[in-house]
Amino acid sequence: MAPHELPLIDYDNVPVGSLQHRIRSLDGEQIQQLLDYERVHNDRVQVVEVLENRLQELQEGATPSGGTQEAQPVEVEDTPGGSPVDPSGSPEPMHPPRHGIGGLPGKPKADRPRKQ
Secondary structure, eight states: OOGGGSSSTTGGGSOHHHHHHHTTTOOHHHHHHHHHHHHHHTOOHHHHHHHHHHHHHHHTTOOOOSOOOTTOOSSOOOOTTOOSOOGGGSOOOOOOOSSSBTTBOOOOGGGSOOOO
């Protein structure tokens, strides 16, 4: 079976993390097609496990959700304009004093009252 004949658009490029959500609308026969294709071509353990689990759910009475696989993007890509965050909006770094409180110098030992 060729990749363009699979029931999931761009199957080979679908990230494992989104595969579980993308196959919800497929029936048992379609899941089996993907499983057979996966075992022959890539045989990724995580993908086989996701497909087998969904196939078992369908065999136990689960129903495919509504929806279609046509012309859906696989994943949102990075925005072309980059991040709207600008370093000029960052606050100035604050470095607390190493010892004591700023503006109040410590007293030398000679100025301390002696314990009796």
